[in-house]
Amino acid sequence: MALTSRLAVIAGGIGGIGCATGKALRSQGAALALLYAPFEAQKVKATISEVYGGAKSINSYECDITSPNSVSSAFAAIAKHNVAFPSILVNAAGYVSLNALEESPPDEILSHYMINLFGPTLTGQAFARMFMRAKQEAKADSVPGGRIVNIASQAAHVALHHHGAYCASKAGLVGLTKCMASEWGPKGITANSVSPGPVWTELGKKAWADRKAREAYQAAVPTGNFAEPGEVARIVLFLCQDQALNINGTDITLDGGYTVR
């Protein structure tokens, strides 16, 4: 299996895309460290049991990705458990709420920037430090390459109605990904982003709850479809494998062609 002996850390690990990604990475032998927010604690056990059949090898860590202390503690715990070589980080936590741009409350704007941009910055830093330390300690030429995959959005590339703060946060995440790729590529870590159109998860349902808006959107997409979480997960899985060695700093859109029109 392509990812045997590798540990994948997934922020947003019990969310819709996070679960699909965890299953895909695990199917290729990766050990998992799922990060969940403190306010999700009650759903962790049931979600892991439902998605992974209660497998004992799935480790989960409480981590509010917007808090530097919480991120440090979670990554320290992951390093201490030392389950497998920490070679993959997937940033799949996220936040959306729709507001007219001129009326967006400051705390709502800040939630987008904190969860969708500041959070992946902190987890990226913590992961990069953990990877570099583990590589140094392993002293082997054969350590696996590092992989960061940030789940951005088509909203990084196009204005979506009433998605102002979300669009800005995701455009920032694509920019951050390029800098991760540039600075950490020479240190053995590639970084890429995936930009899906709407996916029918809890977050997707929140953004596209309005039936008329949803139908108008679907009529405008060349394929006419929302994406499935598994589609996103398959791209993440490909980017995490050795064969994707030279894909670095790019963004893969998965939007049914919406942004080409």
Ligand SMILES: NC(=O)c1ccc[n+]([C@@H]2O[C@H](COP(=O)([O-])OP(=O)(O)OC[C@H]3O[C@@H](n4cnc5c(N)ncnc54)[C@H](OP(=O)(O)O)[C@@H]3O)[C@@H](O)[C@H]2O)c1
């Ligand atoms: N679904 C879509 O249409 C779509 C399209 C394009 C891009 N994306 C992106 O894909 C990623 C995954 O989203 P999803 O669709 O899988 O949504 P989801 O099922 O709602 O998962 C997002 C997860 O992030 C968690 N989270 C929120 N705040 C957090 C924090 N401070 N610290 C740690 N975790 C936190 C959420 O917890 P709670 O559920 O408790 O809030 C949830 O488990 C997000 O970055 C999203 O922006 C989604």
